[in-house]
Every structure is written in C-alpha cells, then in structure tokens.
Amino acid sequence: MSRHDSAALKQSPLACPPKASGVPLVGALPALLLERFDFLEAAQRRLGDIFTLNLGFTDAIILCHPRHVQHVLVDEAPRYCKGGPVWESIRTFLGNGLPVSEGEFWKRQRRMIQPAFHQQRLAALTVKMGEVIDESLAGWEQAARTGAPFDMAEGLMRMTMNVMVRAMFGSGLDAADEERVGHELAYVIDYMLWGMMGQGLPGWVPVPGRARYREAIRFIDAVVSRIIERGRRSAGDESLLSLLLHAVDAESGEQMTAAQLRDEVVSLFAAGYDTTSVGLAWALQLLTRHPEAFQRVRTEVDEVLGAQVPGFAELRRLPYTRRVLQESLRLYSPAYWVPRASAEEDELDGYRIPAGRMVLLFVHLIHHHPAIWEEPRRFDPDRFTPERSEGRHKHAWTPFGAGQRLCIGREFSLMEGQLILARLAQRYEVSAVPGREAQVHIGTSLQVKGGVWVHLRHRRS
Template identity: 85%
Template sequence: MSRHDSAALKPSTPAWPPKASGVPLVGALPGLLLERFDFLEAARQRLGDVFTLNLGFTDAIILCHPRHAQRVLVDEASKYRKGGHIWESIRTFLGNGLPVSEGEFWKRQRRMIQPAFHHQRLVALTGKMGEVIDESLAGWEQAARMGAPFNIDEGVSRMTMNVMVRAMFGSGLEAADAERVGHELAYIIDYMLWGMMLQGLPDWVPVPGRARYREAIRFVDAVVSRIIERGRRSPEDESLLSLLLHAVDTESGDRMTPAQLRDEVVSLFVAGYDTTAVGLAWAFHLLTRHPESFRRMRTEVDAVLGERVPGFAELRQLTYTRNVLQESLRLYSPAYWVPRASAEEDAFDGYRIPAGRMVLVFTHLIHHHPDIWEEPRRFDPDRFTPERSEGRHKQAWMPFGAGQRLCIGKEFSLMEGQLILARVAQRYEVSAVAGREAQVHIGTSLRAKEGVWVHLKAREPGAAPSRG
C-alpha cells in the first residue's frame, strides 16, 4: 500500500513518521521562528504529508492533507481529544467554553448556544452590523484627508470589536474600556503560544509575562462581568448575551451557571473579534497587492448596492466579494492549525500514531497543498466559483475547523467580513504603502507583524451608481 493511500493502516504498523530537522533542546523552533511557514512547506515537500515536528516542549505529528482532517475531525473524531499543553494553556483563559469543552457538556452547551446563530438571527443582525461599521469608518476620515499611511490592521480590529460588542452585548463599551480590552486581548492571545511551552512548570517558577497575562485576564473578566450584570437588568434586549442569559437546555431544563456563562461569553467574544479582524487585515493586504482584484470587487459592490448599506439578501449577490474573503482565509488562515491529542493508537499513510500523542492538523499546509490547489501561493479569488470548486475535497478549505466542532460563528464571521469589505470599497480607494510589506507573525493566531499599512483615498461623491 502506498503511504499516500487515504485509508489508515492497522494500528500495529511499525513505521514512525519522519522527523523534520531541528537542534537539541529546542527542536524545530529556530527554523519556525526564522523561516516561518517556508520551513514547514519545505518539510512537507521533503518528508511527505505526515511528519514529526519537535517543538521543544513536545513532539507533534503534523498532518498536511484534507483526508487527514477528514479522519481526525470528522470520521474518527472520538479518537482525538482536546488534551495536552496546548489546550491546557488555552483553558487558562477560555475556561470550559465551547471551543475547548468536550463530551456531553459540550453537546449541552452547543444545544443552548446554537439558536443564537440561526439564520433568522443573522438576518436581524445585518442592520446593526452595518450601523456599527459606518460609525467605525468615520474614524478613518482623518487618515484619508491627510493621505498619511494608515494601519488598517488596527482599524479593522477596532471595527470588529465594536461589531462584536454591539451584537453580543446590545450596546457599546466605553471608549477607554474598548481600547484597553483590545490591548489586553492582543497580549492574552499572543501569550497563549508561549504559555503552551511553559504550561508544565509549577506556579512558583518565575515565568516572564505570566503575571502580566493573569492581570490581563482579570481586567477582561471584570469588563465581561459588568456587561453580563447589565444584561441581566435588560431582559428584553435582543443581543446574543440576552439569548444566553435566558437559554434553557431542551433535554435537561438547566440554565448556565455564572461561571459557564462567563466562559461562553469570553469564548464567543474572542472568536468573533480576533479571527475576523485578522482575516480582514490580510484581505486588505492582498487587495492592495492585487489592485485589479480590488477594482473588480468594487465594480461588483457598485453594481449591486450603489451607495446603499447592504442587507442580508444583497450579501448573497456579492459573490466575488465573498470569494475574496475565502481566498484570503485560505492564504492566511488566522487559525493555522487544529491541535488534538490521540486517545488511542491509530495510523496514517503507513505511519503509526501512538495513543497520547499531539496531532496537529495543519490548516496552513492543507490550504497550500500543491496537489489540491494550483499555484497555491497565488491570490486567485475565482478558485471559489462553483465551477472551480466542484469535486474539491470538503476539508481542502477549513479556516473554521471541520465536523461537529465547526466554529459556531462561521456564517456570522463571513457575513461581517463581506459587510466590511463592501462598505470600505464603497467609500475608499485603498492602496499599498511602498516599503511597508506586511510580514507574518506566528502567534496563537496568524497576525501581521507590525500591522498592514495602506493609503486611503475617499471616493468622489456619486462615484458609485445610485440604486434608489
């Protein structure tokens, strides 16, 4: 049997996945830090779709093909758990929220939260999202008038935070709180990767940044606690928080405890804010490097909307705009890996995977696999037309995960991303800043190191055709 066959071999298969190059004590970490994804793509090309990576604190099995994602996250998901240092580090912030919980508890929480993301709820949220986006865009006017370089990474981060706060909590945060929450969340999310490597150390061992991390969590918790309490006093509010406060499990009749509610609110807030902001920053980076794609997107937006704010139904007509977002998430997926721990012995492509091993379904490598994607590093939104998508493996594109653990907020995030791209295209010409090429920063999510810098130029009044 070829090692590229899709079916797993018997668990007694003796072969062990080949190991990527590394150095004593810290393994492949220097290569990752210096070469980033080039290091991993070279390892995949040299070693195949299954290989071992020494991360210093542990060895991880790297899986690079959609068929592996299908097995780990869908077909045999019960064999792969959210255990090990990675998930222990994430739980220090998210507690037992939906992204990290498992088993019957996860099923109960999912049942209670799912109605908040039903189709009709998303339709109702479209108008509120549009209002918040327009309010946030007002803060971009000065940069457009002055012609000064503008960090659109920070711009969309503030915008997505405002959208998430209004959608989840029903009202905005005080400006000072919102600013600090953004800074604290950025620190928390970046620290988690460092925390994964140091998770096994006892509390008495001094760890750089640990005290700062805990202080950041305390601040975010205090803000969330105030907002939840405010939500309890507004029973008629239509926010996501109100739905969670009044959610009752259909099978047990239980409601969430205060601790469970805190974990779910924080988890939804972080997922809805950070992932969307990171993905949009990279989308604008790509559009400024491919101005013909920006012009095509703007032409579509003008034809469908004119100068009007898009509604939910009109988003479905912005097909190229959605394709731009999907292609950006392929090239720069914020969640660039999906970690699991093998609960029992298994095998992939002729290689044995013992129980208790860390397994990383590497989204970035799947999204850049040359057997799946022609010229995988090229920005080509038309990859996602129905004609070119036909026959593609279901897990070839998986920025929101896969299987029953598919991110509950996937459609919310894509809808928000389309709205923001459309409103920016209606208002501005966006171009690259010479000498300020965005660089990848591999943290807990795939941020742009030092931001994404652009020039904004306001479009002439009436440049977009009116549609009534």
C-alpha cells in the first residue's frame, strides 16, 4: 500500500474487524482463560478469519489465515513493529536480543549471528549433538530396565538443554544448576504473558509473581555469565559462543558489548531450548498415541541407519521422521501466536487496522484452519509429503515465523529433533502410560502440563 493509499485510508469509512463477545472491564479474558483455544475457534467460526478481542487492558486484532502472515510479516512488514505490552514484557527478560530488536540494530546483529547457522556449521554440530544425546539417554537406563513410568517431557527438557549448552556454547551446566535452570526458565517464559498486564504499573506496585520472576532472571543471568566466562577462557573452539565473542560487523567494524552479548546468549538459549523441548514432548505424546506412526519412524531409521549414529547427511534420508516433527508442530506449535503492533493505519480483508493496535497472528488457528487442512485435529504426518503439500499456501505452516524475521534457529531445531527421534527409535520401544494424558498449558508459549508419561523398554530387535 502506497503513502497515497494510506492517506486515502484515513478518510475511508472502513469498519474495524468485528468484536468477539465479552463482559465489562475484563472483556473476553474470562472465556479465554476457561475455554482457551475452543473459545477462539468458536469466534473464528462465527466472525471469520479476522476479529477483535477485548482483553480488558487492551483490544487485539486476531488474524487466522496464511494470507495475514504474508501481509503482516512479509508484504507490509514495515507497518508492523514489535511494540506494545507483549513485547515490553518479553524485553524484561530478553533485553534487546535478536527476537525482539528492530531496525538497523537488528540487521547488524543478524549479520553477526547468521554465520553460526550456515549449513556447514550445522553439519559440524551433528557430531557434538549426537554425543550429548547419547549421554542423556544413558540417564534413562534405569527407567528402561525397570519399565517404571518415565516423564518424557522432563527427560527431553534436560536433554535439549544440554544439547543447547554443550553444542552451542561449548560446555555443559554444573549438575547443581541443570534442573533449576529448566524450572526457572519455564517460570520466566510462562510469566511473561501475564506480566504484560502489569507493564503500565509502577515498579513498587505489588504484582503477583513479579518478585519470583525477577529472581528467576537473576539466577539465569548468573548461569549465563558463567557460560560466557568459560567461553572467554576457551578461545579457539568452534562453538556459537566463540563466534559471538569474536564476531565483528563487516559494515561498522564493531563487536558486541557485554550487554549485547548477554542478550543474544539468553535469547538463543531460551528460544532454542523451549521450542525444541516442548515440540519434541508433543511429538512423543502423539507417537505413543499412534503406535503405527512410531513403527514407521522405526522402520525408516532401521533401513537408513541400522545401528549407525546419524550424521547430517543421513538426516536428509529420514523424510518421514521430519514429517512427524512438522505435523507435531502444526498440532501443538510452541509459538502459537506471533504478536505485532500496527505502527500506522492499514487495511486488511476490507477492515481498518487502526494505528497502535495490538495484532496477533494466531498460529494455532492457522494450523487448524478447516479450509486449509483436511481433518485439522487429526495426526497425519503424510500431509507434508510433496504431493499433498502442492498448492497449499506457503504460510499455512508457520511455527518459526516468516519473512525477514524467520527464526534463525529453524533448521537447528528441526535437525536436533530428527537426531533425538532417530536415537530413541534405535534404542527403545516407547508406549503410553494409560490414564496419563498430557494437557495443554497456554503461557507465553504452548507448554505441556502434567508430563508425557511413557514406559521405556529396550528394543528386542
């Protein structure tokens, strides 16, 4: 849309998107808290793919179609910024790291970090990742020998944390820190969604959970500080941290300051750990409920790898295993929403988008859109075959964002997920514990509530 079009829009009689039902003062919050995605899906059926939601403290425009992703994140991206209470809350933890920074500063940081995620570096990381995965699996042996119920969500949390720290930052966590970091990080990520409601309040006003949140950040910062200090003493290794420590922006000739380095390390650690850990937990939940799919993973892994430890080249020969991850991320995308703020007035689907309005690309609704996905609630990895994907909107599946702000760690996360599923399939039979169904918990990201409880048994053949 041109500036002339924008000026004309301000004089147009376009209406804002229709508003979902709510109650005075708190709007749709009570229904959203009680009914979660069911409430939003019902609103989409009733009002269409674009509607307004009164959240009590602000109105938000909910967008539910891939064409909205194209508009907001690609075609008209300069009109939509990372502003408003959601991003202000996230910045209290991530600072000005890559996921939240904007403009020329973001471009500079992206230029400096991008080389760490080039294909050659990812290929080199597979060996280290495989070592860490196997070390973590060794800690599951007692559960496999006894057949006692095992929480796969907890096990994967520790595994992915160790992969992230060791493979990306060159060294592991101290044993005393490992468990606490996972729980503190889970609290921080969960709190940020609710913390946005208190963003406008003075710091001295008591907000439930805020003191606990700040203490969790202090602990994580202390751990990250130790990781960075170890990285400084290990100059010459090929970890991501080493690259960040020595990166020089080609255009400005500058290196990162200590504060910038902290923000990028925390951002990469939090984003990489949370997306992969939660995504894999949901994948295992689905595979144990669909044993025929698990058998297909096992057959594919046996045919391609046998007992061989998978490397980067072998991952390309495990297409069904990758499709399992894609389908799991469709059904249960950890990044279930993408918030933006309209920097200026805009038009979308014939509706007016006022300047300064919170806009939420609701990934969960896009991933379950009945006009795009046949039987959207059904687990069907083969919907991602090339034949069945042909003609589907390219943004119908968007768990890692889109456009210039596509998640820098997308391929790292999918590669790690394939490696973990392959090693699990090579080593174990995995079955669900009856009556222990994982539940959805909606926070800043989509979390697993109640664990993913399984029985592990060593494979007999």
